[in-house]
Amino acid sequence: GKMIQIFNELQTETANLKFIKTIDGENPQHYYYEFDGNFDLELMLATQQYKKLRLEELSKLKEDKLAYSTVEYKGMITRVRDKDIGVISSMALTGGTYQFENGSLDMERIELLELVELANLKRTEIVQWKIEFEKKINSMELIDLYYLNVRV
Secondary structure, three states, X not given: OOEEEEEOOOXXXXXXXXXXXXXXXXXXXXXXXXXXXXXXXXXXXXXXXXXXXXXXXXXXXXXHHHXXXXXXXXXXXXXXXXXXXXXHHHHOOOOEEEEXXXXXXXXXXXXXXXHHHHHHHHHHHHHHHHHHHHHHHHOOOOOHHHHHOOOX
């Protein structure tokens, strides 16, 4: 079937074999794409299919990452979600009882401020992680098709 082929030496392009790119190294590898019909169209479809699969895989990872993004404070655990940050921040003005996943804790204003700081640090980490994710998706090249073994 149609697929990416790798050769150690440069090949002559044919009506059904197009050169894609070379990976340099000790043993340079030359990547070619074998196809029937319209090369540009097939390549576009192959790339779209790969990106779709990759996005599904990445969004699953993203959900898992966000589901387990928690902050521990004085032995208590809270999940980092925007609504939680809002609640903690408003309570930090006065103090009060904050509900954690494993119980509730009567906290002074200073403790709540510490918790806000921890939660915000965690949230910043999540945001940076999401940006890295987007970059990964945007930088995906056709050559990744080979590694994912996508067959058109």
